[in-house]
Amino acid sequence: MTGKPKFAMYWAASCGGCEIATLNMHEKILDFDANFKVVFWPVAMDAKYKDVEAMEDGEILVTLFNGGIRNSENEHIAKLLRKKSQILVSFGSCAIEGGIPGLANLTEMHHFFDTVYTTVSTDNTNNHRPQVEYDMPEGKITIPEFKPVLQTLDQVVDVDYYMPGCPPETHQIAAVIDVLISVVKGEAVLPPKGSFLGVGNSTVCDECGRTRNLKKITEFKRIQDIKKIDPDLCLIEQGILCNGPATASGCESKCPSVNAPCAGCYGPAIGVKDFGARMITAIASVIDAEDPDEIERIMDGIIDPAGTFYRFGLANSMMRTGKASWNGK
Amino acid sequence: MANSKTPSGKPRIGVYVCHCGTNIAGVVDVEDVANWSAEELKDIGVVLSRDNKFMCSSQGQELIESDIKEFGLNRVVVAACSPHLHEKTFRGACERAGMNPFFCEMASIREQVSWVTKDKKKATEKSKSMVAGAVNRVVYHEALEPIKVPINPTTLIVGGGIAGIQAALEIANTGHEVYLVEREPSIGGHMAQFDKTFPTLDCSACILTPRMSEVGMHPNINLLTWSEVENVDGFVGNFDVTIRKKSRCVIEEDCTGCGICVQKCPITVIDDEFGVGIGTRKAIYTPFDQAIPNYPVLDKENCTYFIKGTCRACEKFCATNAIDFEQQDEIINVTVGNIILATGYDLFDARKMPNYGYGRYPNVFTSMEFERLCNAAGPTNGEIVLRDGVTAPKSVAIVHCVGSRDKNHNNYCSAICCMQSLKFAHIVYERTGAEIHNFYIDIRTTAKNYDEFYQRVLDEGTLFVRGKVAEITDVPQNEAEEGKLIVQAEDTLAGLQRRIPVDMVILSVGLEPKGDSDEVAHQFGISCSSNGWFTEKHPKLDPVSTMTEGIFIAGCATGPKDIPASVSQGSAAAARVISYIEMGELELEPVRASVIEEICSGCKICNDLCPYNAIIFIEDKQVTEINEALCQGCGTCVAACPAGAIVGTGFSNEQILAQIEGLMMDFSVPEVV
Structure with a gap:
């Protein structure tokens, strides 16, 4: 026996929630450990990039990669892990769609450096900015270079599978791990390349228990402005912008079941190219008004359209904000 | 996240670039477009590319036919005029050569390029983009079979002016049933108000009233005056129409039209409708002497009985007890195969x-x-x-x-x-x-x-x-x-x-267009120009058809015209309807929406959107379904479905995205898309 198949998990531009959701599988981790040898997982254990660099190509069986590609380090590791892994899984919203960090693609790079380094809350009187290279007496030191836009993993490297969610639900991760174990044991075969794993066929509404009627929206409300949310009626019908109709199922409708609108973290339903565009056309279709001024008034109730409809998917949207400047530098 | 699927069989695409005389070739370097397509698009599957003076000519069509046979083409792209004009022509050519006609795609380089672009270089590049889009798209086309619908031989005509009268008579005389619905108490329209007609100075009433009485007596014409269409459902061949027959307070079966009620009515009011404020009428009235039908209408707003509760003079004098103050509006449901709108104009x-x-x-x-x-x-x-x-x-x-x-x-x-x-x-x-x-x-x-x-x-x-x-x-x-x-x-x-x-x-x-022309257009699923006149399917070649199959238009509702032109349009619309009736069934474009049941979450976003009422919700499965016979393929629900669970035949995501990618091809640095 040449030893257990090797496993890696990496975080690029992400928050760490994906690893917590993975570690949250409790005793399932024992199954996991019995079947895999973890070779690289910065959150869970110490490892060095050079150890990975020293591996044979394809030495790692499976890598779960979360986070978007925000800087040159993220890109380097994405390419490295691609080379060293037989199966590369784009794991979680940020890796697949850009996620929350991807919203920065709405802004030019110098603008958000201004925000970070010169706003009043920052003590930076000499207006220092990060530099990629700096000459020290001991020699030149470098930090990763910030990219003009955040890219998704599959915009940078070839990806085998996708596992959406912010984070992916633990029970879905556990189920996928089970499938992987079966595949390793030769009891199952891998799904076709490009498949989405740990996700349902339909959308969140399919798993939502709320009553649904014909939708006629005359006003959008934010949940904090509603005295009492009807626990049994579709949130959209109550004027709350819920992304459930457009969001892939798989989470068991977690947010709507506790009176919170679906944020859309599971991304678009399978086959849909642009989550935000889908949601916008859907919402526009059910606005109950003919008069342009009235329509305008209703639409004004959508306080943050980009943040609502493209909260997770901006970097992977058809607009791919910033793509041109990315190519042209 | 590429989910592109390769079509069965390697595409072998023929590209044909039309000169359209100088219409296209005067601005677009058609030869360059053809050569470029052969060279740059061969990786996508273009095996030959030609330019031709008139692709729509029989020689042009035969060229496509022989190429399909000789070179084994399985896809055809014709870069010419708008598909509205010649899609049928080129699909026909493909079909004659044994190809499924839906493997033919057109790139509109006349309407969308040469007619709207001055700069020759730009026009040529734009044409290349259009061709690239069409070539990219046609790869994803699928073989489709037309949908056949039976045609109900009954026709609804809305508007009883001279255009509507003419259409009603033409159709009724061929032995088919007609419902003629008129909003006013009598048919006749504006023509009944005129004294003389130009340029012959015929007495307008003398030439109109014989036609009116013919309508009134025709066994095949169901005349519903003082009536309005309330609702229209369905599609060509099978429209369900709801008509409100407003209360006249006169029992038509009993009324002889003797006019005694009008004579005895003590209330005289200014006649603001037919008489345009010149002249007077009674509170119970027929708009003019030769009105068809000649049953009067009781004007409740001015009738003493309805104001004070007394009088009833009309009732007292009516020999046949035909006055009924309690009469209610009547709702009539009819099923028709075709509809002609001849709703006229306002001043x-x-x-x-x-x-x-x-x-x-x-x-x-x-x-x-x-x-x-x-x-x-x-x-x-x-x-x-x-x-x-x-x-x-x-x-x-x-x-x-x-x-x-x-x-x-x-x-x-x-x-x-x-x-x-x-x-x-x-x-x-x-x-x-x-x-x-x-x-x-x-x-x-x-x-x-x-x-x-x-x-x-x-x-x-x-x-x-x-x-x-x-x-x-x-x-x-x-x-x-x-x-x-x-x-x-x-x-x-x-x-x-x-x-x-x-x-x-x-x-x-x-x-001017009728004040409610927008609502009427919406009700019947047709469109209006920015001025408010109903829009023809083609202003020159199909002036009495609309973009909605089975809905025809005639007379001044489509724009100002004189009596001969209105009559001609009434006849023309009738001829179109009669030909549909004679065909018995109609082949419709198989462009339809359908729901992928596993994806549909039953969110009901689409449920109220269909202009043709083709969407139904299946309660026990909690999913939406589309009635294929009712669906017109407009795509409203396809666009609205947040889950991407509704797909439109002929307009799949793959087809549209492939076309967009082709359109956005970069010419300065050629790259493979």
Whole structure:
């Protein structure tokens, strides 16, 4: 026996929630450990990039990669892990769609450096900015270079599978791990390349228990402005912008079941190219008004359209904000 | 996240770039487009690419046919005009060569490129983009079979003016049933209000009323006046129509039309509808003597019984007990195969031009008021008098183009006003001998015998002033103008300002779309131009069809026109309907939406959107379904579905995205898409 198949998990531009959701599988981790040898997982254990660099190509069986590609380090590791892994899984919203960090693609790079380094809350009187290279007496030191836009993993490297969610639900991760174990044991075969794993066929509404009627929206409300949310009626019908109709199922409708609108973290339903565009056309279709001024008034109730409809998917949207400047530098 | 699927069989695409004479080739370097396509798009599957003077010619079509056979093409792209014009032609050519016709795609490089692009280089590049888009798209096309629908032989005609009457008679005479729905108490439309028709000076009623009575007596025509269409569901061949027959308070089966109720009614009111405010009618009335049907209508707003609870004179005198004060509106449901809309027009409201004084000066009349005034059956028995009812005018001014050809009101020419004004001039000359001035912008007398009529009116001594009237006033500047209406206009031929004092002014007001034309268009699923006239499927080649199969349009509802043109359109629309009825069934484009049940979450976003009511919700499965027979393939639900669970045949995501990618191909740095 040449030893257990090797496993890696990496975080690029992400928050760490994906690893917590993975570690949250409790005793399932024992199954996991019995079947895999973890070779690289910065959150869970110490490892060095050079150890990975020293591996044979394809030495790692499976890598779960979360986070978007925000800087040159993220890109380097994405390419490295691609080379060293037989199966590369784009794991979680940020890796697949850009996620929350991807919203920065709405802004030019110098603008958000201004925000970070010169706003009043920052003590930076000499207006220092990060530099990629700096000459020290001991020699030149470098930090990763910030990219003009955040890219998704599959915009940078070839990806085998996708596992959406912010984070992916633990029970879905556990189920996928089970499938992987079966595949390793030769009891199952891998799904076709490009498949989405740990996700349902339909959308969140399919798993939502709320009553649904014909939708006629005359006003959008934010949940904090509603005295009492009807626990049994579709949130959209109550004027709350819920992304459930457009969001892939798989989470068991977690947010709507506790009176919170679906944020859309599971991304678009399978086959849909642009989550935000889908949601916008859907919402526009059910606005109950003919008069342009009235329509305008209703639409004004959508306080943050980009943040609502493209909260997770901006970097992977058809607009791919910033793509041109990315190519042209 | 690429989910592109390769079609069965390697695509072998033929590209044909049409010169369309100089229509395209004058601006686009068609040869370059053809050569470029052969070279740059060969990786996508283009095996040959040609340019040809007229692809739609039989020689062009035969070229496609022989290429399909000789080179084994399985996809065809024709870069030519809009698919509205020749998609059928080229699909036909493909079909004749044994290919499924839906593997043919058109790139509109005439309407969308050569006609709208001046720069030759840009036009050529744009054409390449269009071809690349079409080639990219056609790869994902699928073989489709047309959908066949049976045609119900009954027809609904909305509007009982001369166009609707003509259409009804044409269809009914072929033995097919017609429902003719008219909003007013009688059919006849505007033509029934006129005295004479130009240029022949036929008595309008004399030529119209025989047609009206023919409609009234026709065994195949179900005449529903004082009725309105409330709802339309369904599709060509099978429309379900709900009609509201408003209460007349008269039992039609019992009424003999004797008119005693009208005679005995003590209430006289101004007739604002048929009589346009000139003349009076009773509270129970027929709009005019020859009304069809001749059952009266009770006007509840003015009837003493409905106001005070007493009177009932009409009921008392009615020999057949046909008055029913309790009568309710009746809802009638009919199923028809085709619908003709001949809903007519409204007249421009002359009050919108306060400088002409209509409504302030009693002796400023609108053209329709004058029609009633000079009508032998009108309030003055045809005598032309001022508003006082007795004084004959000694001088009359007739103003053309009121509300027409005027950027402040309607840009278009109302088509009939010149001839109408000339007709008025002739009638005034003949009946009063008054001095007549016609104020015109241009004289447009293009139809048969029209200009001869103009010459006749000139010979009669009518004076013509070329210039738009600035103002009509009663403020005199000298003794000759005392007590007169003064028409102030620039005489653009003489190059001077004129002030012409007259006794009477007639404003030849323009034609406007019906006030509710937008709602009617929406109800029947057709569209209106920005002006509000119903839009034809093709303005020249299909002027009585609409983009909605089975809905036809005729008469002034599509734009201003004279009586012969309205009658022709009524006949034309009828011919279209009759041909559909004779075909028995119709082949429809198989472009339909359908729901992928596993993806549908039952969110109900789409449930209220379908203009054809083709969407149904299956409660036990909690999913939405689309009735294929009702679906017209408009794509509304496809776009609205947040889950991407609804797909449109012929407009799949893959097809559309592939086309967009082709369109966005970068020419400066060629790259493989």
